[in-house]
Amino acid sequence: MSELKNIVNKILENGKGILAADESTGTMTKRFDGVGVPSTPENRLLFRETLFCSSEMKNCIGGVILYDETIKQTSSKKNKIPELIEGMGSCAGIKVDTGAKSLAGSPNEKITEGLDGLRDRLKEYFKLGAKFTKWRGVYNISKDFPSKLSIHSNAHALARYSALVQECNMVPIVEPEVLMDGDHSAKECFNKTSEVIKKCFEELILHKVDLKGVILKPNMILAGNKSKEKISNEEVAKLTMDCLKSSVPSEVPGIAFLSGGQSELEATENLNLINKLNKTGFIMSYSYGRALQQGALKFWSKNIKDIEGTQKVFNHRAKMNTLAAQGKWSKEIESR
Numbered sequence: 042m043s044e045l046k047n048i049v050n051k052i053l054e055n056g057k058g059i060l061a062a063d064e065s066t067g068t069m070t071k072r073f074d075g076v077g078v079p080s081t082p083e084n085r086l087l088f089r090e091t092l093f094c095s096s097e098m099k100n101c102i103g104g105v106i107l108y109d110e111t112i113k114q115t116s117s118k119k120n121k122i123p124e125l126i127e128g129m130g131s132c133a134g135i136k137v138d139t140g141a142k143s144l145a146g147s148p149n150e151k152i153t154e155g156l157d158g159l160r161d162r163l164k165e166y167f168k169l170g171a172k173f174t175k176w177r178g179v180y181n182i183s184k185d186f187p188s189k190l191s192i193h194s195n196a197h198a199l200a201r202y203s204a205l206v207q208e209c210n211m212v213p214i215v216e217p218e219v220l221m222d223g224d225h226s227a228k229e230c231f232n233k234t235s236e237v238i239k240k241c242f243e244e245l246i247l248h249k250v251d252l253k254g255v256i257l258k259p260n261m262i263l264a265g266n267k268s269k270e271k272i273s274n275e276e277v278a279k280l281t282m283d284c285l286k287s288s289v290p291s292e293v294p295g296i297a298f299l300s301g302g303q304s305e306l307e308a309t310e311n312l313n314l315i316n317k318l319n320k321t322g323f324i325m326s327y328s329y330g331r332a333l334q335q336g337a338l339k340f341w342s343k344n345i346k347d348i349e350g351t352q353k354v355f356n357h358r359a360k361m362n363t364l365a366a367q368g369k370w371s372k373e374i375e376s377r
């Protein structure tokens with residue numbers, strides 16, 4: 042078990058966070074379409090390799106979550122991608138769920154699939170160099186949602202996934218994402234997120250998952266993106282801390298937030314405020330997809346040959362988030 046704890050520490054030590062580069066081909070195609078770049082395997086690799094070779098990887102990015110396509114690709118310098126990531130002092134991870142599908146019994150909600158054959162797939166990813174994995178459950182907030190059925194079934198899947206991952210000597214990232222879509226209040230997000238997280242840990246414990254070898258990847262507590270309610274970043278940080286303090290068992294070593302559609306700046310500022318308030322034993326860091334990549338992707342799409350320029354944009358974002366993970370970020374440093 043100390044082996045798993047060491048992996049967690051390596052990923053999250055000294056303000057390091059996680060680069061979520063595990064967009065499925067469909068999602069990556071949407072992102073590339075948005076900036077007018079053809080979504081080919083070559084272009085997806087080129088963009089991702091550019092990020093993985095950035096100099097701040099060494100100081101800021103303790104883990105990279107890959108998608109099945111990427112973990113099997115070879116870089117332009119003929120390195121296997123997990124080797125390239127290790128060479129940058131970081132750990133390679135892999136998304137192992139196969140996506141969220143309509144939930145039988147509540148077809149307007151989602152259940153994440155991918156348990157069948159998972160034990161064998163994990164062995165293969167381990168051989169390819171993965172040290173950790175990720176599985177995302179996804180929940181909508183509305184008058185009736187998330188339903189008990191969705192909360193229960195996704196927690197059950199996350200627990201079965203985590204137990205199999207630890208059996209294979211890798212660290213499971215447990216990602217229950219309560220989406221910000223909708224007109225709900227921050228209080229509703231707080232209540233639903235607390236219920237979802239508590240259920241996840243209840244199931245993880247039932248499935249004998251060692252909580253010391255787990256990273257939780259939750260959403261922050263926000264008002265819905267169509268809500269009239271506007272709450273300050275300070276309130277976001279306070280609600281988020283209160284929610285996690287009361288729903289995450291103290292054995293869990295690390296929490297790495299998803300950005301969930303926040304702007305790059307918002308995600309950094311909120312993480313910084315959370316860490317200023319953090320008096321718990323949890324490491325509070327980031328596992329951002331969009332909030333680490335947006336600026337770099339926009340720059341790259343207009344200057345596809347400018348590797349250095351793209352890396353400069355990414356390096357800055359990674360640095361800012363690593364400062365925020367230590368409560369040391371400020372607007373002044375951001376614009377320096």
Ligand code: 5MM
Binds near residue numbers: 177218299329330
């Ligand atoms: C990077 O995107 C991840 C997977 O997307 P799909 O399976 O839908 O293609 C996603 O799970 C991501 O890791 C988290 O949502 C965090 O990303 P954000 O952009 O919310 O920080």
